[in-house]
Amino acid sequence: MTQALLPFEAPPRRGGNTTTFVDNMRLPVHRWFRYSAGFSAQWARAVLADSGARRVLDPFGGSGTTVIAAEQSSVSGMGVDVHPFVSRIAKAKLAWRADPDILLERARAVTLEVQRARRVEGPSSPLIAKCFPDTAALEELLRVRDAVETLRAGDAYDELLWLAFVSIIRACSPAGTAQWQYVLPNKTKSRVLEPRAAFESRVRLFADDMWAMQDHLAAPGGQVFEADxxxxxxxxxxxxxxxxxxxxxxxxxxxxxxxxLEQSFLGEINGWGDLGPLRKMLLKSATQHMGRWDPAEALDSPLVEPIRQELFEVYSRLADVKRAKAGNKAYDLMIAGYFFDSAQVWHALRRASAPGVKVCYVVGDSAPYGVHVPVERWLGDLAVAAGFKTWNFEKVRDRNTKWKNRKHDHPLHEGRLWIEG
Ligand SMILES: C[S@@+](CC[C@H](N)C(=O)[O-])C[C@H]1O[C@@H](n2cnc3c(N)ncnc32)[C@H](O)[C@@H]1O
Structure with missing residues (x-):
């Protein structure tokens, strides 16, 4: 199946490094927030075209790449993400159908309010203090935040202005950012933006993309909501x-x-300690998500039956290394939790999908403490146990092949787990 290209688009990409968000920074709407965890929208469009799908679901929807790619491909799209901040980014992007002239007018009101307002209440978060040593720039950024909030009118433009604001926070800080989205307050970057100008230019970019998209797309909109x-x-x-x-x-x-950083700036959290409730909602994939969780819930569960023996062996090896390292990282819990949660995801996906569904899961394997975990094989077996018919893995690239700074030397890879049934 071929699709008409929008005039500003490169053709859908089938091969190559499709697991990165970088290319999306040139694409309308996708580029409104740099969510490094995202994947390539052009590749998503190629999968949509090749599959002939009519209704695509992304259960880890993130910043909305799949749903927006679906809108651009005239396919019904639904994306869910349990992270409220990330889900809000995706929802705001879906407002690209709003009127760009009204957006620009509303943004002008925000800048006037920024100039008028004087005193601002800053968040007391230590991270903010570290990332914004220049208090004048910090104050101006806070005035943009407050003006966007004060002028809320209860419509889609509120969300577009909110996104324009949250998408400039990092660019206005001299602090470095990692390849992923952690902040490195002790590193600096050379180009730092001035908050009001950055906000205005962001809104202009949004409006330009909205005009471009609206000129060429009439398909019905996709849906995004917060769900597990x-x-x-x-x-x-x-x-x-x-x-x-x-x-x-x-x-x-x-x-x-x-x-x-963004959530601290919005006053939603004050520091690392406030992340607890959010961590509890996420799929268990980091040691910080584990708390006092009891691994017996996973290891004794019928849900992990097809991989129980191997999972138990890997879990025990990780527990041994942890003990030898005197209470270091709880990778044993993380791996048990990851596959227990993933088994639940497969059952939920089975329920939500039609017979004959095609599934593309972009995933990588892992080797905590150097103990290799055959992620795609275990996920494939769990999917089949949940009622899907077949799986196969298509490797896209090797990861961690440079051993420098690595605590282990196990080669890792990343690719697509294709499941059918
Ligand atoms: C690799 S990212 C997906 C990024 C997405 N493809 C994009 O282009 O923006 C994985 C996402 O899963 C979300 N997530 C984690 N646990 C979840 C859960 N239990 N239910 C739904 N989403 C979850 C995270 O918040 C994160 O946004």
Whole structure:
């Protein structure tokens, strides 16, 4: 199946490094927030075209790449993410159908309010103090935040202005950012933006993208909402004929910590300690998500039956290394929790998908403490146990092949787990 290209688009990409968000920074709407955990929208469009799907579900929808790619491909899209901040980004992007002239007018009111306002109440978070040593710049950024909040009118433009604000926070700080989204306050970057100008230019970019998209797309809009992939509440039985997603990897990346700077700035949290409730909601994929969780819940569960023996062996080896390292990282719990949660996701996906569904899961394997975990094989076996028919793995690239700074030397890879049935 071929699709018409929008005039500003490169053709859908089938091969190559499709597991990265970088290319999306040139694409309208996708580029409104740099969510490094995202995957390539052009590749998502190629999968949509090749599959001939009519209804695509992304159970780990993140910043909305799949749903927006679906809108651009005239496919019904539904994305869920349990992280409220990330889900709000995706919802705001879906407002690209709003009127760009009204957005610009509303943004002008925000800048006038920024100039008028004087005193601002800053968050007391130590992270903010570290990331914004220049108090004048910090104050101006806070005035943008407050003006956006004060001028809320209860409509889609509120969300677009909110996104314009949250998407400039990092660019206005001299602090470095890691390849992923953690903040490195002790590193600096060379180009730092001035808050009001950055906000205005962001809104102009949004408006330009909205005009471009609206000129060429008339397809009905997709849906995004907050939900847990382990239950998929709100998704009707048998809805999806394609599932296209990238779950958290079992690699200790903490999605709660990834947005700590933005959430601190919004006053939603005051520091690391406030991330607890969010961590409890996430699929277990980092040691910080484990708390006092009892691994027996996973190891004794019928849900992990097809991999129980191997899972137990890996769990025990990780527990041994942890003991030898005197109470270091709880990778044993993390791996048990990851596959227990993933088994629940497969059951939820089975319920929410039609017979004959095609699933593309972009995933990588992992080797905590050098103990290799055959992620794709275990996920494939759990999917079949949940009622899907077949799985196969298509490797896309090697990871961690440079051993420098690595605590282990196990080669890892990343690719697509294709499941059918
Ligand atoms: C690899 S990212 C997906 C990024 C997405 N493909 C994009 O392009 O923006 C994985 C996402 O899973 C979400 N997540 C973690 N636990 C979840 C859960 N239990 N249910 C739903 N989403 C979850 C995280 O918040 C994160 O946004």
């Amino acid at each position: 992939a382990r239950t998929l509440d709100g998704v009707s039985d048998g809805w999806a004929d394609l599932i296209l997603t990238s779950p958290p990897y079992a690699n200790n990346f903490d999605y709660a910590d990834a947005t700590r």
